[in-house]
Amino acid sequence: MRNEPDTLDAAFAALAHPARRRMLDLLVQAPGCSVKWVTSHFDFSRIAAMKHLSVLEDAGLIISEKKGRTRELYFNSVPIQQIYDRWTSQYGSFWAERLADVKERVEARQAKGERKSA
Amino acid sequence: MRNEPDTLDAAFAALAHPARRRMLDLLVQAPGCSVKWVTSHFDFSRIAAMKHLSVLEDAGLIISEKKGRTRELYFNSVPIQQIYDRWTSQYGSFWAERLADVKERVEARQAKGERKSA
DNA sequence: CTCATAGGTAACTGCTAGGTTACCTGTTTA
DNA sequence: TAAACAGGTAACCTAGCAGTTACCTATGAG
Structure with a gap:
């Protein structure tokens, strides 16, 4: 009855939060955007936003790459x-x-x- | 930017828990089954199972009908x-x-x- | 160089999801 | 009708999530 890889568990949990789903929408519309830019679309603090982003990244829903002092964020559809x-x-x-x-x-x-x- | 009905919020949250997803699988395979039968597939108590079921029902993922002293459970795909x-x-x-x-x-x-x- | 800027870490807090036990209600059935 | 059976409610406990403030690191611009 174990037909579900743990991978998807993380993805489902990540998608449970509305803010994280909106973040994915933002990344789809603006690939390569920065943490600061994403944060600017929400009411909560930058740190809260970063936590959401790392939840998304741990779930594989985001791929990121550090460029200089900013981090470029990309949506991953897999x-x-x-x-x-x-x-x-x-x-x-x-x-x-x-x-x-x-x-x-x-x-x-x-x-x-x-x-x-x- | 408000393109997401609150309905789906509940559905996403409900799907976040592995046990609830397994419950949906069970209902797909055995439509009309009872609370007791669903409970028998999990380690936790009947009350915990009932809570999961009501989360699913509140999210519209389950439809149920009381028949005598048992409750018949059905998956809803909408x-x-x-x-x-x-x-x-x-x-x-x-x-x-x-x-x-x-x-x-x-x-x-x-x-x-x-x-x-x- | 220096300093503003973008990001990252640590430590704390409030709240709620997910679990428990105990008890109650209604319906079969022996 | 008594008792077993299926489900429902209440009250409680605990871990972890989502948020905060404070502080640290590194890089780009003047």
Whole structure:
């Protein structure tokens, strides 16, 4: 019954906090941004923000690189994709209609890509 | 920046605990099962299990109905589908390859369905 | 050089999640 | 109808999360 890697445990726990989910949104919109910039979007202190960021990084949801005196932050989608895989495999039977929607979205996306590359 | 209904907050928080995720798995595999049956799969007490179940129900991940002296428990996929929608829309740009895999899975599923109904 | 700036660590606090035991309510069934 | 059975509530304890202030380190600009 141990079908769930500990990795995802950390990711789920990290995603439990609204501020951390908003942080991921910020990183998606502004890849390579600094700790200070992320902090500026929240009410709490820089230290609190740093703790959230390190929770996210420990969970693999963030990758960071120190450049000079600032740290560049990047979103990493892998753990979320793993969570998604877990759901579609475990709860697959509940997804029929929803997956049909996805199919259309994927094909629309691919059509755009093909037109662009043509 | 308020693009996230409070509903999902509860769902994310509920999914943060491994035992609660396992409970959802159990409900998927045994719809309509009892509180006692769910409890029997864990080390902690029945009361702890009931608390987890009510967290899940408050988050909309479980629907329950009292039948006589037992309570029948059912998995509800709607909140998870909403989370999924949030991800595919917000982090869409990170999903290209992954979504292609989904497309194949969907088509395989539909092909099976069509064969069955033919 | 010097000093403002960006980040990092340490130590403390309040609150709540997650667990317990004890007890109560309602429903089968022997 | 008595007693076993399934579930529910109350009150409590504890560990850890999320926040704080204070202080330290290193780098870029003037």
